[in-house]
Amino acid sequence: MVLMAKVRQTIEVNSMFSRDDLVVVGVSGGPDSVALLHSLLGLAARGGYRLHVAHLNHHLRGADSDRDAEFVRDLAHGWSLPATVESQDIGRLRREWRLGVEEAARLARYRFFAELVEQLGADCVAVGHNADDQVETVVLHWLRGAGLAGLRGIRPVSYLEVGQAWKRGQGQRLSLKVVRPLLKATRQEVESYIARHKLASRVDATNVDVSLQRNRVRLELLPYLEQYNPQFRQAALRTADLLAQDYDYIESKVQEAWSSLAREEDGAVVISLDEWTRLPASLQQHILRRGAEVLLGDLTDISAKNVLIAAEAMRGGTVGTEITLPRELRVVKGYDDFRLLLGEPSPAPAIIGEHKLTIPGTTSIPEIGWDVVSTVGAQPCPTMGQNPWHADLDGDAAGPELFVRGRRPGDVFQPLGMRQTKKLQDFFVDAKVPRRTRDEVPIVASPSRIVWVAGMRIDDRVKITKDTQKVLCLTFVRRDGH
Amino acid sequence: MVLMAKVRQTIEVNSMFSRDDLVVVGVSGGPDSVALLHSLLGLAARGGYRLHVAHLNHHLRGADSDRDAEFVRDLAHGWSLPATVESQDIGRLRREWRLGVEEAARLARYRFFAELVEQLGADCVAVGHNADDQVETVVLHWLRGAGLAGLRGIRPVSYLEVGQAWKRGQGQRLSLKVVRPLLKATRQEVESYIARHKLASRVDATNVDVSLQRNRVRLELLPYLEQYNPQFRQAALRTADLLAQDYDYIESKVQEAWSSLAREEDGAVVISLDEWTRLPASLQQHILRRGAEVLLGDLTDISAKNVLIAAEAMRGGTVGTEITLPRELRVVKGYDDFRLLLGEPSPAPAIIGEHKLTIPGTTSIPEIGWDVVSTVGAQPCPTMGQNPWHADLDGDAAGPELFVRGRRPGDVFQPLGMRQTKKLQDFFVDAKVPRRTRDEVPIVASPSRIVWVAGMRIDDRVKITKDTQKVLCLTFVRRDGH
Numbered sequence: 001m002v003l004m005a006k007v008r009q010t011i012e013v014n015s016m017f018s019r020d021d022l023v024v025v026g027v028s029g030g031p032d033s034v035a036l037l038h039s040l041l042g043l044a045a046r047g048g049y050r051l052h053v054a055h056l057n058h059h060l061r062g063a064d065s066d067r068d069a070e071f072v073r074d075l076a077h078g079w080s081l082p083a084t085v086e087s088q089d090i091g092r093l094r095r096e097w098r099l100g101v102e103e104a105a106r107l108a109r110y111r112f113f114a115e116l117v118e119q120l121g122a123d124c125v126a127v128g129h130n131a132d133d134q135v136e137t138v139v140l141h142w143l144r145g146a147g148l149a150g151l152r153g154i155r156p157v158s159y160l161e162v163g164q165a166w167k168r169g170q171g172q173r174l175s176l177k178v179v180r181p182l183l184k185a186t187r188q189e190v191e192s193y194i195a196r197h198k199l200a201s202r203v204d205a206t207n208v209d210v211s212l213q214r215n216r217v218r219l220e221l222l223p224y225l226e227q228y229n230p231q232f233r234q235a236a237l238r239t240a241d242l243l244a245q246d247y248d249y250i251e252s253k254v255q256e257a258w259s260s261l262a263r264e265e266d267g268a269v270v271i272s273l274d275e276w277t278r279l280p281a282s283l284q285q286h287i288l289r290r291g292a293e294v295l296l297g298d299l300t301d302i303s304a305k306n307v308l309i310a311a312e313a314m315r316g317g318t319v320g321t322e323i324t325l326p327r328e329l330r331v332v333k334g335y336d337d338f339r340l341l342l343g344e345p346s347p348a349p350a351i352i353g354e355h356k357l358t359i360p361g362t363t364s365i366p367e368i369g370w371d372v373v374s375t376v377g378a379q380p381c382p383t384m385g386q387n388p389w390h391a392d393l394d395g396d397a398a399g400p401e402l403f404v405r406g407r408r409p410g411d412v413f414q415p416l417g418m419r420q421t422k423k424l425q426d427f428f429v430d431a432k433v434p435r436r437t438r439d440e441v442p443i444v445a446s447p448s449r450i451v452w453v454a455g456m457r458i459d460d461r462v463k464i465t466k467d468t469q470k471v472l473c474l475t476f477v478r479r480d481g482h
Numbered sequence: 483m484v485l486m487a488k489v490r491q492t493i494e495v496n497s498m499f500s501r502d503d504l505v506v507v508g509v510s511g512g513p514d515s516v517a518l519l520h521s522l523l524g525l526a527a528r529g530g531y532r533l534h535v536a537h538l539n540h541h542l543r544g545a546d547s548d549r550d551a552e553f554v555r556d557l558a559h560g561w562s563l564p565a566t567v568e569s570q571d572i573g574r575l576r577r578e579w580r581l582g583v584e585e586a587a588r589l590a591r592y593r594f595f596a597e598l599v600e601q602l603g604a605d606c607v608a609v610g611h612n613a614d615d616q617v618e619t620v621v622l623h624w625l626r627g628a629g630l631a632g633l634r635g636i637r638p639v640s641y642l643e644v645g646q647a648w649k650r651g652q653g654q655r656l657s658l659k660v661v662r663p664l665l666k667a668t669r670q671e672v673e674s675y676i677a678r679h680k681l682a683s684r685v686d687a688t689n690v691d692v693s694l695q696r697n698r699v700r701l702e703l704l705p706y707l708e709q710y711n712p713q714f715r716q717a718a719l720r721t722a723d724l725l726a727q728d729y730d731y732i733e734s735k736v737q738e739a740w741s742s743l744a745r746e747e748d749g750a751v752v753i754s755l756d757e758w759t760r761l762p763a764s765l766q767q768h769i770l771r772r773g774a775e776v777l778l779g780d781l782t783d784i785s786a787k788n789v790l791i792a793a794e795a796m797r798g799g800t801v802g803t804e805i806t807l808p809r810e811l812r813v814v815k816g817y818d819d820f821r822l823l824l825g826e827p828s829p830a831p832a833i834i835g836e837h838k839l840t841i842p843g844t845t846s847i848p849e850i851g852w853d854v855v856s857t858v859g860a861q862p863c864p865t866m867g868q869n870p871w872h873a874d875l876d877g878d879a880a881g882p883e884l885f886v887r888g889r890r891p892g893d894v895f896q897p898l899g900m901r902q903t904k905k906l907q908d909f910f911v912d913a914k915v916p917r918r919t920r921d922e923v924p925i926v927a928s929p930s931r932i933v934w935v936a937g938m939r940i941d942d943r944v945k946i947t948k949d950t951q952k953v954l955c956l957t958f959v960r961r962d963g964h
Contacts, residue, residue: 143710145717147724235627242629249764282731
């Protein structure tokens, strides 16, 4: 099939454009974007949509970058198309955004597209990814161990939330529809098209975006894989399309679940732990991933491994468990929900001083939002199930006077089940309590020693035995507002 | 983690065994199965399950095969375990089953396991796949373009329907639970374990099953991929586990849909077209795949591409469209369902002779299971929607005398929308009507020419025009039992 027919089919099958749409076309000046613009021009009249050329000068290759911009301006003029050509100092932006040059250039470009689409009242931006880009993308994702979201590769139509991701909190967030009419055409087909129509093009400036790894995949790995399966490229494209179907289906189910278990609040995404925990593992992952996407606008740099680690921490971790992922994305486990939020973590509220427990009775510790309820009896409390915030202790072994306090240097205790004492510090490390939240863990102690690291483990020497005469029941209860 | 701990964890996490289970252990005599047996022996007492050693002598390596069998017998005897050692002539079986030697050996072995499990009243068979086998498997699947089912790789617990797949219709079908306690242990860990415990083992006889392709992946491709990502093996295992979660979720939804849209009938799986068509593309694929699995017992040799092609044919094809997949699996589109069945296709029921239509009135054509209802009026029939089995013709142009007959050599007609006549033969080829079903397509013709290729297209010369005086409505209606 010639390129033009493939482009038309891709546009139709994916309902990319409607009559009277204004389509911004991202043109770098390289062969892909020139072929894209030329073929769209050939189809626009019949399709009833209009085109507007967009080019962002990245200033990454000196005078060459300026010549690219000039080339695109001339091309648009020659084909009587309106064009917007802008400049941006990527060097400055990448420092500001703390990103690699490729990533900064890509994000700057999409921000430019989003703003232009908004400003023109256009419908979408068309960009020049081809089928070989797709194969390379899925191979790269596969090499680093992606999940369904990554393995489906680049989609013909996608939506980006542009803004917050890299200018956090500054200014509005724009939703950008990105379409890729060349996605089913191979690089070879693009080159033949360029030759057949005698089109001029520049060395693809977006190649500055091409990582070393992608170039190695293109030039070395793919030809090597074709020794194993000469049809490997088609196989990889088929896999991507099949997985995209599965992804879309699962996402439709995520969508159904989303509104009941997630909400946005103060710039955070808050997810109900109870509902989330009851979902199948697949949906748990996909919901976490979506939370990150809602917050960041896209999932650049957030890997399947990141999501997996966060999901495991939210399933298994104690209250206060916090995972920090790339792009300053934090996932923090609360009492009955967990939060995804952005930015450097603030230091956790440390427990200051000592709080003497009223036994029996209720002791409030407002600074950390807990009440501690204590009772004394002959039997252990009716089971509190797996509540880590409840403990039954031998009242005589624990002693009459107990305090809640924060950890102190040199603290040791003898975790239930162990024969020897252990440094509290080592216990926290082994239990993977994040360094930052260690000061919030309430320690229940007598004047002489720790009896319970609340939420985690009692001391072996205060456990209930057959000789226990007096059972002390302690329960931490959250106060409203926490 | 040492091997034993990994094995115990894998057993526990996947609830492989219950107390008092009898576990058949497939032992080839190679390092994997010897390490598996030895570690299970170490855990069996505490776990409360019993072991029974099983070995199938494939007779593929002459005297070496006999020595393997002897080795396993001695090993079991030395460890005081009951053992069943049997022999099978794979050379004969592979000719009978028309399979490659690896595949025949594998199937013979699982049949042996299934029969032994049944005979002993055992619960499952444990086999020695390790984490490197898993990585190789997912890489092999990925190279050939698998979908979710293939990319999730080998699972810790799976169920096989053993029987029908390769001795079609002969004897009963057994359901076999297969567990893989070594699946999280690397080959390196197995080898260290063998060395540490000074265990003897044979050159792995299951290596006769290892294809040339798998050996190349093991020895060349994987080390090469590790140049791109030194953690590639872990990445591939993570991807497989993530995709397994997604697969399990989608399969749970397939299970929900299955009973309402699929049924088994006369050795075929019958799927309601109407319900199936309304499902998302993802579920359509997975349901077709499950249909194949129900019929074949497993999906060996049935690729994602096969399923994709069948799904496309069932969505887009005309009634009678038939796809033949590996292992003589046929997928045949009917009027309101499609069928998956096994075996060589029988020739389609040809339409014999001519059947004169009663106009107006109903004409039965029992041999093909249709009634033809005709009415005459001034207006086209109230719309029958997209029913391809209904046509409105210009009654005068069609003529008073019409017949239903099969195709004949030299038939030509002028398909609606065309200016010229076309050979019926060419029309069938272009419309991708399978050769075998062309004799079933009912042709409505006057003594002089074809007016309607029923179910497909009317002749352009009998279409309704503004000058039409008399409208002839023809509808093919299926009779009960067809």
